[in-house]
Amino acid sequence: MKTISAPALAHWLQDPERPAPHLLDVREPWEQQICQIAGSRLLPMRILPTQLDQLDPQCPVVCICHHGARSAHVAMWLARQGFADVYNLSGGVDAWARQVDPKMATY
Numbered sequence: 001m002k003t004i005s006a007p008a009l010a011h012w013l014q015d016p017e018r019p020a021p022h023l024l025d026v027r028e029p030w031e032q033q034i035c036q037i038a039g040s041r042l043l044p045m046r047i048l049p050t051q052l053d054q055l056d057p058q059c060p061v062v063c064i065c066h067h068g069a070r071s072a073h074v075a076m077w078l079a080r081q082g083f084a085d086v087y088n089l090s091g092g093v094d095a096w097a098r099q100v101d102p103k104m105a106t107y
Helices: 006-013 029-034 048-054 069-080 092-099
Strands: 002-004 022-025 061-064 086-089
Touching: 002 006, 006 086, 006 092, 061 069, 061 092, 069 086, 086 092
Parallel strands: 002 086, 022 061, 061 086
Antiparallel strands: none
């Protein structure tokens, strides 16, 4: 599992030469209602194993949560499931709000 900082992810998302990653938000629905990174897909950690077939193991995946702990566990699990290019967003949506999008709500 690799980690990626919020500014590095923002740069990646703006780079037309690089394939866009799948932004996997593993938080709970109530958390996503507070804030979310545009283009992310909510798939809470607790139900991910039952929905794994909805993800492409060949596509880069960036796992996202509030501060980066839950998403780190998910990223490691996905790597063990055969996903080749998995990242954990270091600091989660909190880091994104503080370093990339200061207008984003925090909690």
